[in-house]
Amino acid sequence: MPAISFQSVSKTYTTAQGPFHALNNVSLDIQEGEFFGLLGPNGAGKTTMISILAGLARASSGRVLVQGSDVQADYAAARRKLGIVPQELVFDPFFNVREALRFQSGYFGVKHNDDWIDELLHSLGLTEKANANMRQLSGGMKRRVLVAQALVHKPPIIVLDEPTAGVDVELRQTLWHFIARLNKEGNTVLLTTHYLDEAEALCGRIAMLKSGQVVALDDTSALLKAVSGNVLVFKTDDTLPPALAAQARITGRVVQMVAQDAQDIERHLASLREANVQVQDVEIRRADLEDVFLSVMAANTTGGAA
Template sequence: MPAVSFQAISKTFATPKGPFQALNQVNLDIEEGEFFGLLGPNGAGKTTLISILAGLARASSGRVLVQGSDVQADFAEARRKLGVVPQELVFDPFFNVRESLRIQSGYFGVKNNDAWIDELLENLGLTDKANANMRQLSGGMKRRVLVAQALVHKPPIIVLDEPTAGVDVELRQTLWHFVARLNKEGHTVLLTTHYLEEAEALCGRIAMLKSGQIVALNRTSELLQAASGSILQFKTDAALPPALAMAARVTGRIVQLPAHDAAEIESHLAALRVAGVEVHDMEIRRPDLEDVFLQVMSGTSASNIPLEGVAL
């Protein structure tokens, strides 16, 4: 039995401009003990899907099962099995950190939970903030508390909706170390993130959403191995020739150019020489998950990318 099963999930919102279909027949099973990544651009439907899983929104059609419990028909049991870290910073300003975690424990009927609360505080770097009022915390510290609240009842399934958005490197490392430990202990983890290097490092399997539909689904290693071509990467302060600029991904001084084969790499280098573009720190590398993601979203991914039966 899957840990989470999305069965033909569709969701349509009424808007002033007419109906908007956020999700369209999403079918997806997440197995017990998986570290699963759900990726997609803004507006792809990731948060809507998680809201339906958490019972915060109702699907227009289809159903979701959490370890066999229907999130609508058996909502209390389904929610006990979930720990959800939302995107938004939501907190009660009238309590300190420890009190907030004790109250959260009470929502799930968990008593005498101080030992686990202490462990959460230590592993998330909150021990010295245990008696601080929530209003006194920085945004990063508030997000740590949200993670602790999601884990306080020891849920078998952990849902992280962009948990590291806008937080510092220290929190990311602390969070991933702790969550990876929980995953090794048997907890199922569902992650959405725009930091694709995190998904590549952590997730064993990945689904990609575009316009409310799954357009890619497979093991992370399979997606990477089947990605086409190579990436020519270098640094430059000069403007690229127009033909290369159209195909390049530029981040500051770093330029990344896709190439299908050695001949195309040589063609790129020749064009740079003719244009008088001086390059530094040049390297040729295999595509990473960000490259695969951009290929899939643009519809240019190679036909040999295995997608577990999902067609692009």
């Protein structure tokens, strides 16, 4: 039995412009103990999927099962099996951190949970803030508390919706160390993130969404193998001519150009010399998940979703 099963799930919203198809017949299974990545550009349908899984939205058609429990027909059982960390910083300003975690335990009927709460506080670097009011915490600390709240009832399935968006490096490392430990102990993890280096390092299998449809679904290693070749990376203060710019991914001074072989690399460098483009810090790297993602998105250019 899969940990999570999306079965022909569609979601349509009624708008002034007409029906809007946020999800279109999405089917995928996440197995017990997997660390699964759900990737896609803004508006691809990731948050809609998480909202349906969490019971915050209702699918227009199809079913979602959590360890066999239907999220609509058997919602109480499905909720108990999930620990969801939302994108938004949602907190109760009237309680301190420990009180917030005790109340969260109570919502799930969990009593005498202080030992596990202490472990969560320690593992997420919150011990010194246990008696601090939630209003006094920084954004990064509030996000740590959200993670602790999601885990306080010991759910077998952890759903992380952009958990490290806008947080510092220390929190990212602390969070991933703890979540990786829980995954090794048997917890299933579903992650959505725009940090593709995180997904590449953590996820054993990945689905990519675009316009409400699954456009790629495979083991991370298989997706990486599908995009062969290298990437020429360099810095420049000069403007690339249009012909070269069309082949490049440019971020500030950093330019990346796909090169299938050594001849491709030499052709790129020769073209740069002919255009009098001065380059610095030249390196060649293997294609990574970001290259795979951009390739998949470029190959699937139709449709529109949320």
